[in-house]
Amino acid sequence: MNKCVARFLRAFVDGKLSRFCCLCSLVMLCLSIAINVSAAESITVISDDNYPPYLFKDTNGNTVGIVADTWKLWEQKTGVKVTLLAIVWEQALQQLQSGHADVIEMIYQDPEREKRFSFSAPYATLPVGIYAHESIGGLATSNHLSGFTVGVQKGDGCIFHLKQAGVQSFRLYNNYEEMITATLKGEIKILCMDDYPATYYLYRAHADQTILRAFTLYQGEFHRAVKKGNEQTLSLIAKGMAAITPAELAAIEAKWKGRPLQKHLYYGQALWALVAALTVAVSLVLLVFMLRLAVKRKTAEIESKREELELERLRLTDIIDATRAGTWEWDIQTGVCQVNHRWAEMLGYTLETLAPLNADKVKSLTHPDDWQTALAVVERHLKGEIDFYECDIRMRHHDGHWVWMTDRGRLISRTSSGEPWIMRGTHIDITDKKEADAVIWQQANYDSLTQLPNRRYFNSHLHEAIAEAADHQQKLGLLLLDLDRFKEVNDTLGHRSGDELLIEIAQRIRQCLSDQMLVARLGGDEFAIILPEPACADVQAFGQQLLQEISKAMILGGERVYVTVSIGISQYPEDAVNAEEMIQHADQAMYEAKNRGRNNLRFFSMAIKEALSQRVSLARDLRVALENGELRDYYQPIVDLATGKIAKAEALMRWQHPQRGLISPSLFIPVAEETGDIVAMGDWILTQAAQHAMQWQSLVNDDAFAISVNKSPVQFVEQMDTKNDWVHALRSMGVEGKRIVVEITEGLLLNPDPIVEQRLLQFRDMGIQVAIDDFGTGYSSLSYLSKFDIDYLKIDQSFTRNLNAGNESYVLCEAIIVMAHKLGLKVIAEGVETALQRDLLIDIHCDYAQGFFYSPPVPAEAFEQMLVQQSREIASAR
Template identity: 35%
Template sequence: MNSMDQPYFIAIGASGSEGLDDIQRLLTLLSRGTRAVVMIVWHRPSDRVSHLRDILASSSRMPVIVASEASILETGNCYIGEPDGHLTLMDRNRAHLVVGSKGMLQNRSIDALFSSLADWVGPRTIGIVLSGLLDDGSRGLAAIHRAGGLTVVLDPGLKVRGMQQNAIDFDGPISFIGTAGQIAEVVNQLTRQEGDLLPAAYALITTDDTGQIVGWNAGASALFGWQSSDVRGRSYLSLFEPSEPDGSSLEGEIANIPRYPVFNGAQWCLRNDGSRFWADSFLLSKDADGLSGLVIILRNPGLPQPTTPSSISSEPQFQLLTETIPQLVWRSLDDGRWDWASPQWVAYTGQREVESHDRGWREIVHPDDREVTLQAWHVAASRGGMEVEHRLRRADGIYRWFQTRATPLQESEDSSPRQWFGTSTDIDSLRQAEEQVHFLAYHDVLTGVANRAMLDRVLEQTTSAGGQEPAWCNVLYLDLDRFKAINDQFGHRGGDDLLRQVAARIGACVREGDLLARPGGDEFVLVQRVGPPEAGTVLGAKIMNELSRPFAIQGQDLTVKASIGIASCIRDGNTSEELLFRADLALYQAKAAGGGCIKLYDPELEADLRYRQALERDLRLAIENSELDLDFQPIVDIATRETVGYEALARWTHPIHGEVAPGIFIPIAEETGLIVGLGALILELACAAAITWRRQQIVSVNLSPAQLRRHDLVEQVVTVLARTGLVPTRLELEVTEGLLMDDSEQVRNTLQTIRLLGIHVALDDFGTGYAGLGYLCQFPFDKLKIDQSFTRKMETDTGSYAVVKAVVALGQSLGLQVIAEGVETEAQAAMLLAIGCLQGQGYLFGRPVSAFEVPS
């Protein structure tokens, strides 16, 4: 690969807490024309790297991409690494990344990236440290320095305390120190591609406040032939052929140079062998932590002697070039009027050549872009060049985006530019692509409304009032009721169609300035940015009314209900996190109330949630420490009243709240996944207690669906039986009727294996209507347990009695033993015996007792 075709690699490291601000500022200032690959390592493991990408993409002029394994790096892109990993460049010909873990290099990810680039890219590496602790990055900068690359740190007086000594040591690895703006200017000057010309080498020289050389990079040695020890302490003016006999006032010149690059003109430079070369030079003042002086950048060595400007456009080669290249080429005077324009300019604008000379860009620049173009032109003289993006009107009246660059071509005796040479490059397709990328980064692809990234950004802006009282703001959290059933019925295409229609209807209710977002799934969030809390309820009612009309899905009319939770910025919280959290709580309350309604955030909801979260935490510890107990409720022969077994029931005595009802902690365990550990503990305790009973009754233990779906359940049961010494025939495992809906071969095989071990399997809560009778033939059961809701009402409700009678008959026909739960009266017991139900369980026969109270 030709060196002139190779891009620069800009590596940015930021490990301090304020690194994000510096990265944003630097990326904002880096030019789109920077012909480089940008790579970022940022040490903030607590933050999501995707969130960092979204933040940087909003301020950068280049695409920001999260690096993945073996990413092929492309010029003009910015790649960021995972906070816990490191980026390493591999294979210079293909230029791709390997993303590793922090353990591989002891969290020296900045050092790793810098060193890797120094090895593979060498002098085309630019290493930038924006913030750092101790020496993180210093070793990598030293490697880049040795390879001849450019090494830069943010002003040590501001941030980089750990590398301050390196920055002020002329033999150290730091080539340049300065502000983010100065760093961007230096990088832009070194990496910018001017037409088809790319600087092949550069020299970077730093001086103290008297103009004596204190810094000298490898590029300077290559151009001038001197090493740093040869030139240290010499005046930087000794590098140039004198243009003033007296040398003028050096200190005055340094004091008057601004803190951004100033084009110093093309001039003759002197080598150590006495020869000379023609090069552009830029001057930049620096003032960091007490240091002041100059940074001199020389580029484009070996340029031919300058041709008289007036003759440039008449040279045949130049005419051929301007007629064939796609750029619009022009030359102007100080006042901005063109005094020459290429044929492409005339063809594009539709102006005659004389009109082009008289009016220049004034008439064809888009009105919205004229101010920024004028500002760029006004500062161009002091900065040594101009670069601006603006829209230019085509001959047919259509505007397209162009990138215009201008460079001083000739200077007068008072050093004010007299003529400027520039090009305007059509970047309209690139801008459209960038706008599309930006749209996709902040909008939901399916519905076109804002996504979660945009929602977070707008909420943060809305609730952050710069120290002032925030304005009124309501957050409406909406969720469609029974969307999963709709998705199952119509498929994903039908579900997607419904979501698009819902988004359109909600959007019709939104005022200008409000935001509608879809964080994901069937949830929508609406930020009402102006209005008191009551306005949120009015808007919610309007949305509910819009959604009440049927939707046309796949040729069918579908009625949909939604639940809405509302939180107010002033009343319920002032931060974006609080508002979303509390609106979500209100939505949860609306769903719990049956859906199809609006609920406002109630502080008691949060108190209940905190209590529930505390119970979850304490329950986890109680399970880990085996701090739960069991009660045992007898199962009796209804005729003889002899106890034939006991059902194990979990009990939890909280150290603060006392007895916590199973109806509270069991659902928490099921929702959080703790039910697997809880079920294992109950099985262990139940078998250990049963082995102490003198009479050989059965102990019945409930299995949760989550336990039954585990592939190691059989092994777990066998291990518990072996450890406790309980024979398998004394153990009965109960499963709920809802499990029958899980028509999986794995569940059936597990139940069959359990039965083959001699363990009894009972179907609990039968009759509640979850499954069809056909499932009974597919699963291996020994017993049916009639749900207590039917048993308790069988005396007074003929329907309940009929269900109980039918279940008993069904069990008898299938050869299954039937047990009735919830038996509380003698009349119920007599009715059960009369229809053939021989076993029962309930307060009539005995309440649950502790393990110590079970008769031995």
């Protein structure tokens, strides 16, 4: 366009065009120039705000750097307004791609980006390096990166080159500061960063001694780029940049990268040198004078104190002998060593048998593991890093055993050239102290009964194992083991047998372990096992092996004993990120294994955690359920099989939660037993049952009518005062004992606690009847049937549910009924759901039945209507 203007003016001057044509042409030319300028009156340039010294934010939040100054100069040269935006690099790429920016700065060119962008010629070359935490060694080329996870800034060109090097795992960050912080926290070990900003941010984070440069990944070239197809803007940029002179660019570079400082201070230096020379001269004169005086004075002092110094030397010798310390002197230049009699005596030698003594002979007497440690400490002392040398070492005694020594010394002189010369020090025998420390350490870290590591050692080792697993990106497994019903062993066989059991269990666990695993006794009957990788590759199989080994029979006190274990498992990093979480989650899984019937293992899951959370929530709400009137009493009829009429009822508790609705007793009863709330709840259901037993007696028209109430083992053996005793409660209500049947479990009758027998005697004296609930599912010993006054056996519904003519359940039920009748007991079959089950029970002479075939548990009002209806039917039949 400039050439066109020139030609036009020449034509105008030469008079080759008419005035009119000239005027028209000039107007058209001006319009053309205006249109072209307005078409490019402003552009938006975008780039990374994380790249000093090229582009970054200063302390006031302003965008500064080489790139910012360059574009200001470009704006002046072209007259085109430039809007420079500095944002997160990944967002900068997105803004250019979406058309919200015209140009992107400081971008590396690679095949993937060439598909989307058009690039200018390169204008700067910068090295891109691999940086690593100081704990990582051996990184020299990109071939060493395979298998590592590398931290990269989002959208960075590093990703393309790392993929070419075989790296498949990346962790992306918004900027270099986030990457450096993550490395210091141990989240990542290897980073890819451009050298200029990396040096800046590492220095600012005080991490330049922790995060080190390993090698150059590639040489990156800075380009400017536009969206594919926008070559017009790219051409405009090139013309503007071409207008900037090399001197102007050099000035910008010098401003932000710095320049060497040159100062001519020769005059000042000469002046100072003259002053220093005069000072030295005056000082020398004074020094010579003072030295002469000092020599005279010192000569007199030496003469007078010679005898005093000899006495002091003898006194120090006596002190050293009193401390039984060995002394040594080492000539570092020759290697010759001199020691006193005590030094040789501590190792079983004499000075004569040790002579000649040098550093090599001392090395031969020192434990190999301690020699290098001692030399390293000596080296630090000789370099001035520490004031004295001190180290505990082992030295071989003449008879072959190792003696622990505290070795302490100090450099006392150097050669004229400044080299270390003479060191002196002492040796003190600390073998007894080391042995005492070892005993204390053993007692502090190991269980005295099983000789396994204890909880303290386990916690420390688990923290270390997790840290190591994190460093090597490996897995870790934790198993918590809790013996099932261990208290019963202690109660029945005694604590000595219980200790023998724990020792045997510890030995069985050890036999299942490999060298990499650690087992600890945490206390009581609880053990823990740490499984590092690769031992944790098949935790399931290992856990099953433990279950099998522990469940094998053992002989304790002449008795054959079987014990099982419940195991909870958590894994790092899937289930937890620290030791506390691993222990907590394994404990929750073990608790779930207990709930699932014991003698099994469970892996931690969020479902288990949620169930435990709900359990805790239930326990909290249960404490106010009784107070808030949320409990409900339900009744299920017990039918006389001979007449088909309701003869008894079982009182059952339900919980009407204000938010969750009706909650099953299978959920809240175990929680109530754990929290102790079952005691007050049991008293409440007894009161309801007793009141209804009196109220419904007239409707049944049967003197044998009674209501069964379940009494929890926790509630049964609870030491209660008279006010809370059921016998006293019934008397105070005026209810006859025969109106209540107390249902208990078989396990309760095997409890050696004398309070069990005392309670049963109280029930008998008042006429309260007793039923054994869920009979047939518990213990094989039936001696308690003759020992205690029992009135009813309730056949568990698991037998009734499978009842069929001639099958195993049928035979077992018949056997139970025959045995009970011979002992004078009545039998109630639970879980009757079909007419066939009813008929089969009648065939084998069962006395009573209850189940959904007759009625599910119903509220008191509904049950009363059932009794009224039955009374009407009996009356009408007459």
